[in-house]
Amino acid sequence: MRCEICGKSIGARPLRTKIDGSVMEVCEDCSKFGKIQKTPPKPKRILKKTLKQKNKKTKQRRRDEPTEELIEDYNSIIRKKREDKGWSREVLGNKINEKVSVINRLESGKMVPDIKLAKKLENILKITLIEKLDDIDLESFQKSSSNGPTLGDIVKIKKK
């Protein structure tokens, strides 16, 4: 490595120095002609920080809506119930304080309502759009554990 100004050999660690608007790799003597550039902060640290923030966000979100999930055929249920009641999309939109375009997109499945909107629809249409996931999980867990090997079975296997 040689100094870009005087050509002196400067080994492996030149000083990055801004001289006349351009950054050059120079020796210690020539660095006095310009402003030494600090090495940019390592991106590793920034990455870590954003990652942490992301985790925090996810956790908070989970705490807010821990067990609730929208059912898959929400759009057909909304449409069916609205038609049962003889309401137009405009009427439903007015009742839940949303634009007709929102109702259009909901019923065509192009828009997934958030929990707040889903609850409004549940109340006004007397339907269930949100499932409690924990109940299902618990049920399947209980089923699988009762079908699983008992302690007696395990002892038998071990004896073989």
Ligand SMILES: [Zn+2]
């Ligand atoms: Zn130099």
